[in-house]
Amino acid sequence: MAAGAAARDWVLVFSLWGAVVGAQNITARIGEPLVLNCKGAPKKPPQQLEWKLNTGRTEAWKVLSPQGGPWDSVARVLPNGSLLLPAVGVQDEGTFRCRATSRSGKEAKSNYRVRVYRKGSGDFHGATFIKGKGSSPSRAPWSPEIPGKPEIVDPASELKAGVPSKVGTCVSEGGYPAGTLSWHLDGKPLIPDGKGVSVKEQTRRHPETGLFTLQSELVVTPAQGGAPHPTFSCSFSPGLPRRRALHAPPIKPRVWDPVPLGEVRLVVEPEGGAVAPGGTVTLTCESPAQPPPQIHWMKDGVALPLPPSPVLLLPEVGPQDQGAYSCVVAHPSHGPQESPVVSISVIETGEEGLTAGSAGGSGLGTLALALGILGGLGTAALLFGVVMWQRRRRQGVERKVPENQEEEEEERAELNQSEEPEAAEHNAGGP
Structure with missing residues (x-):
């Protein structure tokens, strides 16, 4: 054999x-x-x-x-x-x-x-x-296997200035020899420096065909005050003489330049947060942060199971809606920020002196105190007016009494005077 x-x-x-x-x-x-x-x-x-x-x-x-x-x-x-x-x-x-x-x-x-x-x-x-x-x-x-144009997968639509962000992953499939991938920013090569620019590369070879698949992931930290719409592109170089590079379609993500955090305001309508049963209350969370952040809502310190929204609408308010409300602004680069608390109260129809909601829990007490003081002053003024009126009336009565007495005395005097002549005449004509 x-x-x-x-x-x-x-x-x-x-x-x-x-x-x-x-x-x-x-x-x-x-x-x-x-x-x-x-x-x-x-x-x-x-x-x-x-x-x-x-x-x-x-x-x-x-x-x-x-x-x-x-x-x-x-x-x-x-x-x-x-x-x-x-x-x-x-x-x-x-x-x-x-x-x-x-x-x-x-x-x-x-x-x-x-x-x-x-x-x-x-x-x-x-x-x-x-x-x-x-x-x-x-x-x-002899001919190498040239792949099609590379492609940027998972491209970023937004980047944040000062924050490391993934731009995308450039992929080239089916090439031989392996070749290389490179990134460009506004037409200029991007050189990885491990700080503002970093690249993670991966090379795989098919076990049967021997063709290469290349991946290159780009992470950048945009500078604050830079271009709002930079252009990123990726290219594949076959690594052979007289072979042109192949370019992927460029992408233009938006760069947000975060501004310092301002105060978060919570506006309530109707003003004060006091509403009759069945009424409607609208809470609006105002934040100057850019880009517009996600806003979540809390009641009595517990997160409400609601989708993020800058407006919270409470229709047909009842006793179950009373409580302390606040909004939480989620800043990706700064962390969460909570607004002051607003109290929502339900006032029965006919009640006097409707109390108003208070920001931070202090406005309601202050308004109630002010209304109490004004009510006390009004009552005191009313009592003072009644007392003065009674006093003046008493003084008027006292003034009328002497005048009546004088008139009676004058009448009596006139009667006495008239009686005296009559008596004299009577005495003169007697027997």
């Missing part, structure tokens, strides 16, 4: 003779067999030789010899000392070396630099490829 296997190998050698390459720089078509000749090797066993391979399939130099078994069906040494690659792949690009010692003790070395190409390509790089026995050498084409 060993003889039969050796015979089959010799038949394969002669059938593939046209693929034997003797030049130092060679090319091979992907998917087809390749035979590399070992110069100076004895034509018959036993042979003293070894092959060393350094390709995309090996982490370092790998050694093959006639006595060793086939290497994962990738390559094996034939009986004449030649190296057979049954099906050349992209990962077989690299360096092949053979060192052989003849029966007379003479040593010979063979070195090959193998590159692969795709069928139908038209690029020529000067390697000699022998078509068949006795035929003349011809120029063999």
Whole structure:
């Protein structure tokens, strides 16, 4: 059986003779067999030789010899000392070396630099490829696998000045050789410095095709006061002469320049927060922060299960709606900020002196105190007016009493005067 296997190998050698390459720089078509000749090797066993391979399939130099078994069906040494690659792949690009010692003790070395190409390509790089026995050498084409244009995935729509933010991830798939990715800002190259600009790169190779996938994630810290809409772009460079770079469509995220935090105000309508049963109360949270932050609502110190909104509407207010309300402004770069508290109260219809809600819990007490003072002053003024009116009335009565007495005395005097003449006349006419 060993003889039969050796015979089959010799038949394969002669059938593939046209693929034997003797030049130092060679090319091979992907998917087809390749035979590399070992110069100076004895034509018959036993042979003293070894092959060393350094390709995309090996982490370092790998050694093959006639006595060793086939290497994962990738390559094996034939009986004449030649190296057979049954099906050349992209990962077989690299360096092949053979060192052989003849029966007379003479040593010979063979070195090959193998590159692969795709069928139908038209690029020529000067390697000699022998078509068949006795035929003349011809120029063999070699072509890299150029991927499509790179793409920026997960692009950012907004960035914050002074805050490290991810711009996006540039992806290039299906290239060979690997090539490189690079970022640009407003047409100028971005150089990673680990501070304002950082790049995380990743390279993967397909286990079957040998083609590369590149990823490059860009994180920047925009300067405050910079351009509001910078232009970021990514490009793929094949790393080959006379090959143009491929550019991804640019993106223009908006840069927010946070301003110092101002006071958060909580406006209540109706003013004061006091409302009759069934009425409506509107709370509006005002914040000067930019960009507009998310606003959440709290009642009596507990977060309300409501979606973020700058306005809180309380329709058909009842006793269950009474309490202390506040809004919380969420600043991504500064942390949360809470507004002063506003008290909402329900006042039954007909009650006098409606009390008003108070900001921070103190406005209601102050307003109630003011109304109490005004009510006390009004009552005191009323009492004072009544007292004065009664006093004046009493003084008027006192004034009328003497006048009546004088009139009575005058009447009495007149009557006395009239009675005295009558008495005198009566006395004069008597017997």
